[in-house]
Amino acid sequence: MKENGRLVSSGDRLCVIALGDVSQPKEITMTPTRYAFVKANWHFEIVDRALDGFLELIPADRVDVYDVPGAFELPLLARDLAASGRYAAVAAAAFVVDGGIYRHDFVAQAVVDGLMRAGLDTGIPVLSVSLTPHHYQETDHHKRIYSSHFIEKGREAARAALMITNTRALLLRIAA
Numbered sequence: 001m002k003e004n005g006r007l008v009s010s011g012d013r014l015c016v017i018a019l020g021d022v023s024q025p026k027e028i029t030m031t032p033t034r035y036a037f038v039k040a041n042w043h044f045e046i047v048d049r050a051l052d053g054f055l056e057l058i059p060a061d062r063v064d065v066y067d068v069p070g071a072f073e074l075p076l077l078a079r080d081l082a083a084s085g086r087y088a089a090v091a092a093a094a095f096v097v098d099g100g101i102y103r104h105d106f107v108a109q110a111v112v113d114g115l116m117r118a119g120l121d122t123g124i125p126v127l128s129v130s131l132t133p134h135h136y137q138e139t140d141h142h143k144r145i146y147s148s149h150f151i152e153k154g155r156e157a158a159r160a161a162l163m164i165t166n167t168r169a170l171l172l173r174i175a176a
Contacts, residue, residue: 033088035161036081038066038074040094049147050093050129053154058161071096071130072107075114082124088168089161090118093129093154095146125164127157 037054039047051065064087068077071094078092092115096108111130119126131146131153 033062033165034086035063036066036078036087036090037063038068038077038081038090038092040069040071040074041067042070043095046143046146046150047093047095049150050091050154050157053151053156054091054129054158056155057158070094071111074111074130075118078115078126079118079122082118082122082126087124088165089125089127091127091129091154091157091161093150093157095131095150125161127160129153129157 035058037051039051041047055063066077066081068074074092074094078090081087081090094111096111108130112128115126115128115130129150131149
């Protein structure tokens, strides 16, 4: 299947043309100032701090928030949101820890790979706020450290979303 995710300018709209199979063209319009934020519910008391940081830089009325059960479900919903044409970028947050049952590093790698694939397949930036600490214990000390870290990671995701949105808009103006 030949892929194409070319962005074109249409007045004040940003359009993505021919997502997926180019033998079946379609147009998806989006408002470039809306963002999606998807967060995993595992360790929500820590993961939700990333949304707090994100909302420090991007107003809440421009962000739609979605929850998924765990990290493994992030890539599918992120891809669907990106493909919807409603968002300039999608941020996805999760905290993948070693629970002793499975290899958390494999789960973390699958999640990050899936998020990257979602962005590449749709032509919409999908940003990862997924952290996988080497050592995590459910102590107040670790909860404070990682909660703080997630706030900063949320800010970093917001900066990245704004920067890539602005850069892509500039590229459209240059191409026009």
